[in-house]
């Protein structure tokens with residue numbers, strides 16, 4: 004037990020100390036609240052009242068594993084792609100991860116999100132295969148269009164995997180197939196936040212349609228899969244794109260029989276509205 008020889012002196016010092024502490028607190032808290040606006044729930048300052056924009060740090064990091072022989076070109080293609088910057092920017096304001104989420108390129112397995120290591124894995128081979136499929140697609144006429152379609156698919160795939168990570172991070176309830184929910188997460192972000200996001204969504208939908216062409220017949224494995232069928236994923240993206248702007252995409256269902264076309268046109272605007280509101284509810288502003 005401590006003994007204070009001069010109790011009065013202690014009391015005076017004690018009150019002075021208390022007063023100083025309260026004053027400092029008021030002074031500091033004034034500056035904290037006057038200086039910055041905070042994103043509620045994230046604590047990331049979005050601006051200040053003196054006109055200086057405070058840029059939040061990206062919450063996604065990239066790692067490139069050494070490419071095998073024959074994969075060097077695709078490794079460079081990914082590394083130089085604007086897709087990486089787009090994802091980084093979204094991780095500053097739309098999906099904010101703490102601790103940050105790592106994206107590993109060149110893994111053996113994937114594309115996948117590994118919840119144990121909190122990382123996303125994209126094999127180089129996946130991008131090579133996607134590029135090969137687009138190479139043979141009608142409508143891809145030159146190298147630039149081929150690169151664009153490959154990049155678009157990469158962006159959609161990354162957003163899909165980030166969707167899995169985000170659902171876990173925010174403990175978002177899953178009321179249906181998670182795979183469908185994160186396909187929607189990717190498309191909604193493209194349509195709301197990304198320049199030419201509609202085109203990107205349609206290019207990535209095309210990859211599902213191209214994959215579907217490889218299938219001669221379905222077996223049980225296709226129906227028990229956690230993923231919807233490729234063609235269902237394709238039409239789901241088209242439905243969201245159409246629903247986001249019906250007058251702009253009047254021809255989007257032209258390949259369907261008239262009755263199905265009509266049904267989609269009636270259904271998709273409401274479907275887009277519901278899915279859009281659902282995801283915007285969970286995405287940071």
Ligand SMILES: [Zn+2]
Pocket residue numbers: 163164167182185
């Ligand atoms: Zn998935």
